[in-house]
Each structure stands twice: as C-alpha cells, then as structure tokens.
Amino acid sequence: MPKKGNVYINENWCKGCEICATFCxxxxxxxxxxxxxxxxxxxxxxxxxxxxxxxxDYAIKVEVIDNNE
Amino acid sequence: MELEKYFRIEKLPHxxxxxxxxxxxxxxxxxxxxxxxxxxxxxxxxxxxxCSSRAPGYMNFNTLHTVHGRPIAFATGIKLANPxxxxxxxxxxxxxxxxxxxxxxHACRRNIGINVVLFNNQIYGxxxxxxxxxxxxxxxxxxxxxGNIEPPFDLCELTRSAGANFVARGTVYHLPKLDNYMEKAFxxxxxxxxxxxxxxxxxYGRRNKLRSPLEMLEWQKKNAxxxxxxxxxxxxxxxxxxxTGIFAEKDEEEYTSKYDxxxxxxxxxxx
Amino acid sequence: xxxxEACVEGALDAGVTFYAGYPITPSSEIAEDFAxxxxxxxxxxxxxxxxxxxxxxxxxxxxxxxxxxxxxxxxGFSLKQEIIGFAxxxxxxxxxxxxxxxxxxxxxxxxxxxxDVMQARWGTHGDHPALVLCPSSVADAYLLSFQAVNWAERxxxxxxxxxxxTIGHLRERVILPRKDEMVxxxxxxxxxxxxxxxxxxxxxxxxxxxxxxxxxGFRFHTTGLYHDETGFPSNRPEVTHRLLERLxxxxxxxxxxxxxxxxxxxxxxxxxxxxxxxxxxxAKAAWxxxxxxxxxxxxxxxxxxxPFPEEIVTQVGHDKNNIVVAEMxxxxxxxxxxxxxxxxxxxxxxxxxxxxxxxxxxxxxKLEGVN
Ligand SMILES: Cc1ncc(C[n+]2csc(CCOP(=O)(O)OP(=O)(O)O)c2C)c(N)n1
Ligand code: SF4
Numbered sequence: 223m224p225k226k227g228n229v230y231i232n233e234n235w236c237k238g239c240e241i242c243a244t245f246c247x248x249x250x251x252x253x254x255x256x257x258x259x260x261x262x263x264x265x266x267x268x269x270x271x272x273x274x275x276x277x278x279d280y281a282i283k284v285e286v287i288d289n290n291e
Numbered sequence: 292m293e294l295e296k297y298f299r300i301e302k303l304p305h306x307x308x309x310x311x312x313x314x315x316x317x318x319x320x321x322x323x324x325x326x327x328x329x330x331x332x333x334x335x336x337x338x339x340x341x342c343s344s345r346a347p348g349y350m351n352f353n354t355l356h357t358v359h360g361r362p363i364a365f366a367t368g369i370k371l372a373n374p375x376x377x378x379x380x381x382x383x384x385x386x387x388x389x390x391x392x393x394x395x396x397h398a399c400r401r402n403i404g405i406n407v408v409l410f411n412n413q414i415y416g417x418x419x420x421x422x423x424x425x426x427x428x429x430x431x432x433x434x435x436x437x438g439n440i441e442p443p444f445d446l447c448e449l450t451r452s453a454g455a456n457f458v459a460r461g462t463v464y465h466l467p468k469l470d471n472y473m474e475k476a477f478x479x480x481x482x483x484x485x486x487x488x489x490x491x492x493x494x495y496g497r498r499n500k501l502r503s504p505l506e507m508l509e510w511q512k513k514n515a516x517x518x519x520x521x522x523x524x525x526x527x528x529x530x531x532x533x534x535t536g537i538f539a540e541k542d543e544e545e546y547t548s549k550y551d552x553x554x555x556x557x558x559x560x561x562x
Numbered sequence: 563x564x565x566x567e568a569c570v571e572g573a574l575d576a577g578v579t580f581y582a583g584y585p586i587t588p589s590s591e592i593a594e595d596f597a598x599x600x601x602x603x604x605x606x607x608x609x610x611x612x613x614x615x616x617x618x619x620x621x622x623x624x625x626x627x628x629x630x631x632x633x634x635x636x637x638g639f640s641l642k643q644e645i646i647g648f649a650x651x652x653x654x655x656x657x658x659x660x661x662x663x664x665x666x667x668x669x670x671x672x673x674x675x676x677x678d679v680m681q682a683r684w685g686t687h688g689d690h691p692a693l694v695l696c697p698s699s700v701a702d703a704y705l706l707s708f709q710a711v712n713w714a715e716r717x718x719x720x721x722x723x724x725x726x727x728t729i730g731h732l733r734e735r736v737i738l739p740r741k742d743e744m745v746x747x748x749x750x751x752x753x754x755x756x757x758x759x760x761x762x763x764x765x766x767x768x769x770x771x772x773x774x775x776x777x778x779g780f781r782f783h784t785t786g787l788y789h790d791e792t793g794f795p796s797n798r799p800e801v802t803h804r805l806l807e808r809l810x811x812x813x814x815x816x817x818x819x820x821x822x823x824x825x826x827x828x829x830x831x832x833x834x835x836x837x838x839x840x841x842x843x844x845a846k847a848a849w850x851x852x853x854x855x856x857x858x859x860x861x862x863x864x865x866x867x868x869p870f871p872e873e874i875v876t877q878v879g880h881d882k883n884n885i886v887v888a889e890m891x892x893x894x895x896x897x898x899x900x901x902x903x904x905x906x907x908x909x910x911x912x913x914x915x916x917x918x919x920x921x922x923x924x925x926x927x928k929l930e931g932v933n
Contacts, residue, residue, distance in 0.1 A: 235303055239310030239492075244505050275466060278314030279304055280294060299783075302794070332756075332779045337622070348783055348794065353776045355625065356785035357618065358648050364615035368622025368630070369776060371606050372580055376626065376777050394618075397611040550606060557601040 226287040227269030229261045235281035242273035242282060297321045297331065299351050306345060310504025312463040312489030316410050317346045319466065319487065320379065323473030327377075334377045337366045339386035341417045343410035343489070346381045360390030363398045366405045374547035377477075380407045384425035385415045388444050392424070395446070399453035402481045403546035408473070409446065409484070412491035420494030427531060431498040446486060451539040456481030458538035462488040464511035465535065472537065481545040488533055563736050565703045565729040566591035569659055570599065571738070572707030573631050577746050579605035580628035582619035584612050584638060587671045588727040589661035592633035613638035617645040617658070624654045625784070627775025629711055633659035637668065639678060639685070646720050647686030648786045650809065653718040653771070655749055657710045660722060661730040664917040673917030674727035674840050679894040682722045683868050691810045693820065694722045694868035698842035700734040706822070706865060712747040713820070717813060718770050724867070726890070728840035728919055749773045756780045761793040769812040813869065821874050822865035827853060831860030833929055834879050836899060837888040838864040841920050845888045848925035857931055870898045879903060886928040888912040890920050
C-alpha cells in the first residue's frame with residue numbers, strides 16, 4: 223500500500239510563500255485568498271514530507287496514516 | 292525532531308519575510324546540533340547584526356546577539372574561556388565577509404573550535420538591499436543602481452587557505468546536502484565554515500528579475516555546480532556559478548587544546 | 563615595580579583569568595606581563611587581530627564566566643568604543659585599561675597626555691553611564707586596577723582604568739597590601755532554577771541582575787537591542803526608559819562609595835588645586851612649594867573621575883577664592899569643575915598638551931600670590 227498522510231498547516235506561522243506547494247510532488251497545496259496555504263486535496267498526500275522539509279517557517283506537520291488500522 | 296526541544300516556540304513565527312531562505316538554514320543548523328547530540332546547555336550561538344543574525348533569538352541555547360561584524364571575535368573569547376562549550380556563529384555575507392572578514396580569517400588561522408555558518412543571501416537584507424562583498428557582478432542593489440562592478444568574494448577558497456579544518460558550501464535548494472555539511476562540520480574538531488546560499492526575495496530577488504522565492508530557488512538549482520564537476524570546468528564556464536560541496540576536511544590540532552597544553556607545560560615547569 | 567606591571571598585579575589579585583589585547587605603546591607591557599603570568603594561574607591570554615576583536619573576546623569570555631581585561635592606548639581605545647557600549651548595554655563585567663598617549667591620531671606614541679578624559683566618558687554612542695578611575699602612582703595603579711575589576715563584577719559594567727604614559731612607565735617602590743586584606747567581589751549568581759530564570763529580572767535593591775556563566779544550565783538570550791527582563795528585544799517606550807534609567811541608577815545609587823580621592827592641606831586653605839593622574843604628581847609638588855611659601859593652598863587629587871565627584875568638589879571647593887585645575891589636555895575635566903562652581907568661584911586651568919609632563923611651575927603660576 224502506498225503511504226498516506228494528514229497535512230496540518232499552522233496558520234499563525236504560515237506566510238504564504240508557496241515554497242511547499244512547489245515542492246509537493248502531488249500538488250495538493252495551494253494559496254488561499256487570505257494569503258495562507260491550504261491543503262486542497264488531502265486525499266492525495268503521500269506523506270513524503272517535502273513540504274515539512276521545505277517550509278522556511280516550520281508551519282507544516284505531516285502525520286503518517288497507519289495503513290494497518 | 293521535536294521543535295520544542297531546540298526552539299523558543301513562543302517567539303515564532305520568526306521575523307523573516309515570506310519565502311526568505313534564512314528559516315531553512317536555521318533549521319539545518321538545529322538538525323545538525325541534534326545529530327551531534329550536544330547538550331543544549333553547553334551550546335552557545337553567537338551572531339552579529341543582520342536579518343540572519345536574528346536567528347539565535349529563536350534558538351533555545353545560550354544565545355548572544357552582538358554587534359555588526361564581530362561575532363567570531365566574541366565567540367573566540369567564549370571558546371577560549373571555556374573550551375567545553377560548543378560555539379556556533381551565525382553571520383551574514385555583510386556581517387561575515389565585509390565588516391567581519393578579518394576576524395573570520397584569523398579564526399581560521401588559529402583553527403579555534405568555532406562552527407561558523409554564513410547565511411549568504413548575496414545582499415544586505417536588514418538595511419534594505421545594498422550590495423555586499425558577495426553580491427554577484429552585474430547585480431542590482433540600492434547602492435549599485437547601474438549594476439555591481441565588484442567581483443564577489445569566494446569565502447570557501449579563503450577559509451580553506453586560511454586554515455579551517457572544515458569548509459563547505461550548500462544551498463537552500465539542496466537542503467539535504469546542506470544538512471549533511473552541518474552534521475560533518477559539527478562533528479569535526481577545530482574551525483569549520485559552512486556557507487549556505489539563502490534567498491532574499493524582498494531585496495535581492497525583486498531587483499534582479501527573480502520575482503518570487505521559487506524563482507530564486509530555481510536560480511540556485513540552475514547555477515549550483517558540484518565541486519567535483521567544477522574541477523573539470525574552466526574559469527569562463529564557472530563564471531556566475533556557485534560551486535557547492537566540501538572544500539576542506541582536515542584534522543589539524545584545535546587552538547584551545549594547544550592552549551591547554553601550554554598551561555600544563557608552564558605550570559609543570561614551575562614546580 | 564612599573565605602573566603597567568602594577569595594573570597586571572592588581573587585576574590578577576582581583577581574580578582576573580582572561581586577557582585579550584592588541585599591542586600598542588605605551589600599554590604593551592600590560593599584555594606582555596599577562597601573557598607570561600596568566601597561564602601560570604591557569605588563565606588565558608590571547609593576542610587578537612585588532613582592538614575591536616580584543617574587546618569582543620573580553621566580553622565573550624566574561625559571559626563565559628571569566629574576569630576579563632583588555633589594555634590599549636588612544637588609537638585602540640577609539641576602536642573599542644562600540645563594544646564598550648555593548649558591554650554596558652548587556653551588563654557584561656569587564657575592565658578596559660587605557661594608557662593614554664598624546665593624540666589626536668597617532669600623535670606622540672611615547673609621550674604622556676590626558677586627552678581621553680572625555681572619550682572615556684562619552685566615547686561610545688548613546689546616553690550611557692561611565693565608571694573611570696585614574697591612578698597617579700604605581701601603588702594607585704595596583705589598587706585601582708584591583709578596584710576596577712571588583713567594581714566591574716559588582717556593578718556588571720565595563721570599568722575604565724585611565725592611566726597615562728608617565729604612570730604606565732613609572733617605576734616606584736610599592737608595598738602591596740596583604741592579600742588577606744583585599745576583599746574580592748564576584749558577580750551575583752541566580753538563586754532560583756534555570757526554568758524560572760529571567761536574565762534581567764531585577765529582584766534586588768541594588769538594581770543589578772545576576773549573571774550565570776554559559777554552560778551552567780541557565781539558558782538565556784542577550785542582545786544589544788533594548789530588551790525587557792526576559793532579555794528579548796522590545797521597543798516599547800516604557801521598557802526602553804526603564805532599562806536606560808536602571809543602567810544609570812545602579813551606579814548613581816552607590817556614587818558616594820565610588821568617589822575615591824585624596825586631599826592635602828585643606829584646613830584654612832583659601833585656594834585649591836584639583837588634579838588627577840600623572841598631573842597630580844606635579845600638582846602635589848606645586849602644592850608643597852606653595853605651602854613653603856606660606857600660601858594657604860589645598861590639594862584635591864581625584865582617583866574617580868567618572869561619575870564626576872560633584873559632591874566632593876563642591877564640599878572641598880565651595881569656600882575657596884581660587885581653584886586651579888591641572889591636567890594634560892586643553893581643558894577637559896575643568897569644564898566639570900566650572901559647572902559645579904557655577905561662576906561663584908574663579909576656576910583656572912593649568913594645562914599642557916605638548917607631550918611633556920606638566921610642571922609644578924605651570925601650576926604655581928595660576929595660584930594667587932606666588933609672584
Ligand atoms: C557598525 C555597524 N555598521 C553598520 C550597521 C548597519 N547594518 C546592519 S545589518 C547590515 C548588513 C547586514 O547584511 P548581512 O550581514 O548580509 O545580513 P542579512 O541582513 O542580509 O541577513 C548593516 C550594514 C550596523 N548595525 N553596525
Ligand atoms: S529582507 Fe531579505 S534577508 Fe531579510 S528577512 Fe526579508 S527576505 Fe530575508
């Protein structure tokens with residue numbers, strides 16, 4: 223089974239620079255009208271952690287979904 | 292790695308602009324400290340003045356935000372006073388290459404156990420975009436409105452020849468490699484210099500046709516050349532490129548350990 | 563013993579364990595002596611790449627828990643100024659010895675002068691306090707050096723020991739006080755736990771916060787920006803005001819105990835000579851000659867020049883009808899005396915700024931009734 227993840231964005235820390243969106247291989251992140259990032263397509267997260275690694279504001283957390291559940 | 296372990300969470304979000312690379316470099320340093328397994332109470336992080344030098348305020352160690360250009364000199368006093376301490380210096384291309392250049396050279400020459408990390412955004416961020424000694428030739432800055440005519444400094448070459456035990460250059464684009472340089476730098480005794488090419492979208496990017504942080508990261512990707520590959524390229528080809536990789540890895544004896552030996556021999560002689 | 567050497571002895575006896583400096587005449591003997599003696603007591607000496615770096619290293623070592631000193635002369639003293647201000651702002655104990663030579667610029671490297679009196683007060687930018695001591699003998703050099711280290715630790719502030727070439731190179735026989743008679747001051751340490759520690763929380767009446775050394779488990783932030791009790795930057799006017807006021811008050815509050823001076827022949831005197839440093843030696847000779855001539859002259863030698871001992875000068879000078887201020891510059895401390903006397907009493911300057919020690923005759927010439 224491919225890995226899956228839940229993406230959490232800390233809106234207090236996010237500055238909407240869009241770096242995460244660019245590095246996300248599944249392109250599931252996007253900029254919202256209020257200048258914060260949002261997870262547009264949560265189903266498609268593969269828990270690769272690229273957004274976590276790339277966010278210069280440490281505003282993203284990814285929780286790996288346990289497939290055995 | 293738990294953020295809470297090494298960051299002063301209540302101080303975040305940091306003051307840096309959206310898309311500024313400094314946050315990524317700060318994280319890379321913290322990961323390096325985590326890998327090194329240092330006791331946070333024994334770590335001192337010293338910085339000068341600049342956007343980059345604001346980093347220590349967010350880092351939960353002994354932190355010292357000094358004056359412009361002199362953090363390495365403060366760090367020298369700290370390390371010599373108590374060699375048990377792990378001393379990291381955070382500096383910028385203005386702080387470390389212009390006003391603080393001489394201290395950098397002499398710290399390399401002494402090979403004192405300080406780990407310098409230079410956030411190279413190729414511009415003076417804090418003072419709103421003047422050119423620095425590491426601004427590429429031809430770049431626009433508020434003080435080079437017709438394009439910078441000065442060649443940039445290659446501090447990796449400089450620190451290597453000045454005697455640093457470890458020298459490397461990475462970029463925010465190639466983050467995992469940068470993390471690796473931090474790890475190696477912190478593991479080695481003696482002086483280390485790690486340069487991180489960072490991006491300042493606000494004052495460098497906008498003026499230099501790199502309209503977003505992403506374009507700046509693209510620029511890093513396009514222009515970075517691995518040091519091994521660079522060896523086969525001629526100077527013309529290398530113009531405007533950023534050579535990345537490890538420039539020096541040596542095991543020369545560290546300064547404070549020599550000083551401790553001096554103390555023992557002087558005291559031994561007296562008896 | 564030589565004056566410069568006495569400075570080193572005084573500092574070592576006060577517990578100094580760290581020196582960073584850059585060579586400059588006429589202060590170099592201080593560096594040389596520290597270089598020889600510090601390793602013997604397990605201390606550290608380093609010759610830095612310049613005076614700015616030396617000052618920075620001293621502040622760094624101080625934060626790491628050492629008692630730290632640097633020494634220099636005019637050109638180097640100018641370079642140190644920014645970081646002297648930083649040390650004051652973050653409250654890092656340290657001592658700066660300036661063996662004055664004639665300036666401006668490279669001036670006369672081997673000649674005495676007292677041209678840095680105002681620089682010692684106002685050299686670094688901003689509205690800071692200053693604590694400056696001036697020895698006028700080799701014994702003074704020892705005692706004031708010891709005192710400077712003690713006060714730096716006790717008040718958490720940079721202290722400037724302002725010598726001049728004459729005193730620095732003077733050789734005199736001195737009888738040092740017994741070590742067990744000298745009381746050493748150490749910086750205050752925190753009482754509570756690292757978790758609850760706030761580096762600039764003022765808990766004591768003396769307005770001075772404790773300073774734990776790096777590595778002791780107390781982790782905190784230090785910055786030259788205006789900061790609140792947590793040590794983190796703040797630009798709130800009330801925080802700014804409170805910090806600057808406290809930096810002044812912590813010294814002002816103990817001002818009276820900081821005024822070191824000597825007086826001679828004050829009883830019945832109707833004229834007064836005020837002097838300090840090497841000039842005070844000529845002033846003392848002048849005073850003796852005047853006394854022999856039957857003139858009623860008193861002498862006040864100041865050891866502490868900043869904070870300016872206003873109260874002492876007023877008390878000693880208020881009933882005189884002529885005050886002569888002898889110094890080796892074009893008139894620096896005299897301005898303070900004039901301010902205090904507020905035109906009630908004539909104040910005259912006996913001044914010399916050509917690299918030659920001021921003579922007793924020059925001072926005598928400013929007294930009334932000498933002929
Ligand atoms: C002695 C002194 N000179 C000048 C300044 C003004 N100043 C503050 S930061 C800075 C340049 C910072 O550039 P850099 O080191 O590249 O850091 P960045 O802000 O780009 O991260 C300057 C010139 C100062 N604070 N002190
Ligand atoms: S000005 Fe530049 S360097 Fe400073 S925070 Fe903004 S983007 Fe970063």
